Structure formats: structure tokens, C-alpha cells
Amino acid sequence: MSEGKETLVKDSIDRGTVDAARALESDKYAEGFVTDIEMELAPKGLNEDTVRYISAKKEEPEWMLQWRLEAFQRWKEMTEPTWAMINYPKIDYQDAHYYAEPKGGAKYKTIADVPQEILDTYAKLGIPLKEQEVLLGVEGAMETAAAARETPRVAVDAVFDSVSVATTFRAELSKAGVIFMSISEAIREYPDLVKQYLGSVVPVTDNFFATLNSAVFSDGTFVYVPKGVRCPMELSTYFRMNAKGTGQFERTLIIVDEGGYVSYLEGCTAPMRDENQLHAAVVELVALADAEIKYSTVQNWWPGDSEGKGGVYNFVTKRGDCRGARSRISWTQVETGSAITWKYPSCILRGDDSSGEFYSIAVTNGRQQADTGTKMIHLGKNTKSRIISKGISAGKSNNTYRGLVSIHPKAVKARNFTQCDSLLIGQTCGAHTVPYVENRRADAQLEHEATTTKLSEDQLFYARQRGIGEEEAVALLVNGFVRDVLQKLPMEFAVEAQKLLEVSLEGSVG
């Protein structure tokens, strides 16, 4: 770690934490505000008409509507999975809105058309949407905006409930040949690419939630990086669930052609609400030969209050396909939010010499339940995978790592390294590790390490004797515990993630 990064990360502890956390509202969730804006909702309920409504709203071509309707038919025959270590009351799929958009139409032509309330929302969340001048074509605005922030530039696709409201830096990206737009637009503008790849990594009938998503997905991001192009900036999507009684079903598709590279960041928040909100996303990544995709998530959906009232149900299917030789995909996730997390970002290592990585920090506090992990499916020769999972449980929460490493018969000399560490804070939380291995080759090299530690009072005392207050001491120790994963995040995200950890764990000791 360079000196610079260390200082920056450290500074955020000083700045971020204890005071800021204390100043927050009752349940410590700074993103819990509601944006007051008129919304247009699909009628409550889920049937063929709902699917048609969404498709019509998006002005989709007929093939897309048919694709959705088929998914819907299949979904009706499926049942919700029950194998995960999570408990929740039965979800009434008819008691929600499947589409919500700010009144006045879907995608805005320019940022000037985006309602001020939404811009304010993203500003409050710290999203650099103010590249608006850039979108409006003001000369030189891009440079001044970037210089003012003195941070690497990040292009943002902002999704508000069911619609993408703004996508920044598009012109500059398209100069490099990179397509970065909402998936709704891509369906209209690049139907061939979408047809070729959509559902090619996560098949329509992959699982209950993915099939539901296929039927009713609303918006999300589409990225295509052409052959040999290194995407000139970080791409990101910011998801905001605002409307009451709605679900969010975003769909993201990222394709990196031969020898290309992209780093993509995803952030999510939702207001505090007493009822549960359903979020069922599908993310598909395709890396062709020699391509590399880095996908990072900071997930901070509303977790519910400390008694377990409200919160987001997060059922997500994320999968990357290392389709070409020597391709690389890495998933890095920081999961602090949601009442329930059901999520297994996975890699299919199809190309020879391809590699997959999964770095995860999952924090649960209060009554949160997380069942998360990864699958590494080794199909090609000399494929490599690496899994580092850090689970932190506090309060009355439950945190499960569930992983699968599967070595197929043709995966000559496949290698995997897995490390699962759990940290327990307090006496009333649970941590579980469920690592599955399916190995069909004698020459596979598999290493597995797992540890469970309790945040020790002796360590806390040591830090406090040096003058570090209890909450900051917890933050420091937890940061130490997750350090090797935090280092995998792009720097701006690492700082944000660190703040999130501190806020999520506030009040977990003493």
C-alpha cells in the first residue's frame, strides 16, 4: 500500500466516523430520506399486463416483449428457493408496484430536463452528477468539473426507481468507442448486441428471482467496450429506490471485447420505510479473450430498523463469463445494507487460462440476515480463482458465507484459493461458513482457509489505553480485519466503504 493511500484511508476515519455517525438520525442511516416527487406507478400487481405495461413504457421492440412474456410464463411455474440461511415472511408478489418513474416521461434528453428534486437527491448522496454541463455540451466544462473535484473522473449512470435519469460523460466515452447507456436505450439502439448477449450468462430460467427479473426488469446499465480498448475512466451506476411500495429490478449487461478493459462501480441506497422493498437484480458480465472486467459494489440498501422492521430484500443474481482465453473477471463487494441479502456473484471460467476473483466484505448488524458468497466454475485449462470473504456480524444478525468451487473434467491444473474469515462482535450474532467443493480432477490445487474470531475486549482495551475511543477503536479493528479486501476497491470507493462500515457498526459494542 502506498503512503498516499494509507493517509487518505486513515483520514477518513478521523473525519468520517464517530461524530458524523452520532449526528445521524435515529437509525444511523444517512441515506434514509425520501425525495418528494410526483411518480407515475404501474398498477399494483403482477400479470401479463404488467409486463406489457413496462415494455410499452420503454418503447421496446416486439422481440423484447416476447422475451419478457416467455420469462413470465416460466416464472409462474417456479417456486421460491428455500435453501439459504435466511428467514422472512412470505412475499406477496401481487402487493407491489413493478414500475415507478418520475412524472413527465422516462429518460430525459439532457440533464437540464431532470427534475431538480432528483438532482438534489443525488447531490445529497454525493454522486458527481454535476457533470451536467458536460452533457449539455458546455465547452471546457468537463475539465473544470473534474479539476474541481481533483479525483479521477467517473462516468455515472443514475437510476431512480425504474428509470435511468442521467448518464454522464457519454460523448467522451463514445469517442473511445465505449457504449455506456441505460439498458432501455441499448435495447432500442443496439438491439443486435443486446440480443446476442442478454441472458447468455444468466439464462432466463436460471432461478426464481432471475426469471422474475427477466420478466419485469426496469432499467440498468449497458456497457460495451470494443476490441483492444481500455475504458478511459471508471464507469458507475447509482441505484436509488425511492417510491413507496415498489420493487426495483435492474438489469446490467457488460461486454468487454477481446483485449479490452473496464472497471465498473455500483452503488445503491434506499429511503427508510417501514415496509419491505423487493430488489431482484440480474447482472451479466462477458469477457472475451484477454479482456478484463473489474466489478465493484457498495451496497447500502436500507437494512430495516434495529428491531427488524422494514428494509430491502435483496435477491440478486450476478454472474460473469470468462468466455475467452486469458480473460479475467473480479468481483469486489461491500455489503452493509438490506434486511436480507441473497447474493452469489460468480465466475464461469470457460476460457483457458482465465481467472476469476471474489473479494467480499459483508456486514450485518441489528436483525439483518446475509447469505452471500460465490461460485467459481472451472471449465477451461489452467483456470485460476481466488476467493477472499470477510464476514462481520454484530447485534442479533446472521451472516453466512456460501461458496462453491467446481472443477470440471476438462479443467486441467485448475487452481483455487479460498479464505473465509468471520468476525463476531458481541454474543448474540451468528456466523456460518458453507464451502462446497466439487472436484473432478486429481491435478487440481485447492487451498482453503477459514477463521472465526471474536472482536476481543483485550484488543479494544489496548486501543483505548492509547486514547482511542471505543467506537473508533472498533472501527480501527474492523478496518484491520477487512484491509486486504478494501485494498481491492478503487480508492474513492474504499473511502466510502470504510465510512459505511463505521456507520453500520455504530452502537454494536458497549
Place this chain on the structure above:
Amino acid sequence: MLELTNLHARVVPEDGPAREILKGLSLAVPAGEVHAIMGPNGSGKSTLSYVLTGKHGYEVTGGTATFEGKDLLSLAPEARAALGLFLSFQYPMEIAGVPVMTFVRAAMNAQRKARGEPEVSAPDFLKLSRVAAAKLKIDPEMLKRPLNVGFSGGEKKRLEIYQMLMIEPRFMILDETDSGLDIDALKVVAEGVNALRGPTRGMLVITHYQRLLDHIKPDRVHILSAGRIVKSGGPELALELEKSGYDQFLKAG
């Protein structure tokens, strides 16, 4: 500076019955002085250091402890640290993933914040750290490693004193800092400690051996036995102990 009067304290283990360890301990360390505490294993020396710094699991059942007239016992450990109390632990803790420098900087800034002072800037911190490391002959690379993780016994002790030089406390408790140090390291560490001696500072040096006191010359020496001071004297008391052991004093006590 530090005054303990008729202090009674017990250890309350998580599992098992409470046990009284300090049984009426009285002691006064005026500003500018260094006092040594010696005593047989299990007599309560480390317990005293923990009671003074406010460790969980130790309960004061009687008596008082004040630091410059302020009641120490009612304060949280971090508040005592901010007043200037520092303990060099007999068994320093390992803290995974937290580099030494990150930890020490967090400590310095937390204390400064508590006292309403400005934080130490990054360049100042690095300068201070270089000086302290050089004094103690610590390889700067070591300061980038996670605190105490995989450090040798002697390295851990040296690192306690590095922290002490960085934090510049006003009152220091050294609990068997000499144990685990080689002969050269003992000298280097003692020089570091002596650099902090001064008219406004005080020190309690807990040790079993005269060899440390050869380097850190105490103003007073106390013998602790079964939770009480049974004998106090000048530096010659330690020499006497070295020659003929504890027996004579324990009987007298």
C-alpha cells in the same frame, strides 16, 4: 502527581468467582520522580497497572486513585490516556491488519482531539516517527506492518516504547518492559525512556531485576506483596533484594 490511598481491587473473571488482589495499597509518586515496583510473581503488579488504566474485569472496591488531583477511577480508559497516562504492557496485543503507524497516528489524534488540540499533520507525524524509530533502532519498515503481529517478544517491547515516545505521555507505567529484551536492546530502550524523564513527568517501573534499574535510576523502590506495599526505600533497596531475595521483607510485611 499520582496518589493511591488504601486501594482495594478485585479481578472479576468472565467465568469464576471474583478475587481480591489489591488489599489496601497506598503510594504517591510526585511529579519528576521515577518509582520502581518490585515483588514476587502474582503479587498484583500488573493488576495495579490495569486498575490504574481502567481495564474491564477489574473492580475497585475501596480507596482512591487520583492523578493531579483528578479522580482517575471514574474515567473511561481513553479519558485517562488523554490526561497523559500510558501503560507499556507486559503482554502487548496483536492487532491484525492495522499498521503500526496507522494505529499510533489514530492514538495521537484521538488524544489531541480529546484535549482540544489540533491534529498532527502527516509530514509532522512522519518526522516524529523517524526520530523515534532512530532513537530505538527500529527498522522503519517494521512500522508498516500490522501492530505486533508476528513480532518477536523483544520487538513488541521496543514498539511499546516507540508508541510512548510518539505519544509523549505525562505519566508512564512500564510493566516488565525489560523482559524479552537482549542486553543491547535494554540499553537502547532505557535511553529512550530516560529521554522522557523530566520535572513534569512521573513514572512507575515494574520490574524483577536490578539490570533495568541500572539504566533507569529510580528515586524510590517499593516492594509489593500480596496486594500491599510492604517496604519502601531508596535505590539501595533493589540492590538488597537482588542479593538476598524477597523472604526477609515478606516476613516483615
